[in-house]
Amino acid sequence: MSEPPAPIAGATQPTGSAVPSRGPSRALAFREMLAELSKLERVRGGLIVTPDGLVITTDLPSQSPADALAAFGATLGRELELGADRLGRGGFNAAVFSAADGTIFVGGHPIGFLVLIGDQDVDVAAVRSALGQALDRLRTPVANA
């Protein structure tokens, strides 16, 4: 045996009763939001991950290592939150990191982190703005859920 059991092995069978929802399903809202952001020009895809690194939803090219990216993205997101707190810089909102072959965006939210992957010449300001708007939209249902 070389692969670990599923995150919650033995608890993943369908129950026949979905999470009781008030208004639109949060899980569906996450998927739709990510799909929308992934359509932005020169954005390759992304994922939403909990602060402990579990994938909530992904919209990545098929060859992308989603689990590893989730692990990295969550750890990076947590450090950005913790560092902002330790240095008295206020709450963490978002970050952009660029390299020779592309760019990653990390947006912070109470449910976790939204990570987007873009090309090197992606329009950083446009994606950053769309990311901010999407996170703002998600904040309202969090308060009501």
Place this chain on the structure above:
Amino acid sequence: MSLGALLGRTWNGIASIVVRPPTAAALFRRALEYRNAGRYDEAARLVAEGIEQAPQSSIGHLLAGYLCAARREIEPAKLAFRRVLALDPYHPRALLGLARIALEENDLEASRALLDRALQFYPDFPEARALQEMAISPSGPAAATTGAAPAGTPLMSAGDLELGIPARDLSVTRADGSPVVARVDDKRAQVLAHHLAQVHRMATATLACAGLGPLRRGVVETGGGMTLLLSDAGLILSATVDGHVEIGAGLTQIADLATKLGMTASAP
């Protein structure tokens, strides 16, 4: 049997069906669905209810650990993961959970030991492999003192750290977390250097995982402003500016400063 007795038995039968509490397994499954919808508080309540029914359930304690970590409750998360390990000493997900927290706390040695244990039985564990890469990357805890530039690093002083726009927390840090020079007091310089090294290590690993190459530039937006960073040749130049500064303009400023300091040949 009288009609009354029959009705009574029927009613009791229905009532026993209706009021029968859900099993621990059912509670954990529902909790997982809540977690996947980002509804952590409701999920945590269900998990607590399930653990009351099944206190020896490793699934229950693992879920509790996940949810505490998701809600940024670190000490209770550690406790929950340790409870899982008390039941199953090599549970890979509990080991991963603790390793992630150790990494977050910059206890790289503990993180590596936990990941090694997880990978001993599950060598194809992508999340553990990913964190292991992060934990063994060249950056380490800050060891040197402010002002001690490494061999080959251009000599620079705090007075050289001038940006064309108002800025604070100006610093140059080695990728291993030791400060080179900073325009802040020594105590803050250490905290700043540690954070910058952690961000550098983690962003570099994330970019590499996505196949994008090593970190060159970064922008971190917080409630208190925008932190710009530039990485080259094992050094990280960083400054925090007002949040209203346009990202491109801020990055140009920091690239100009890096060139002036002689620390980069590849600044954009």
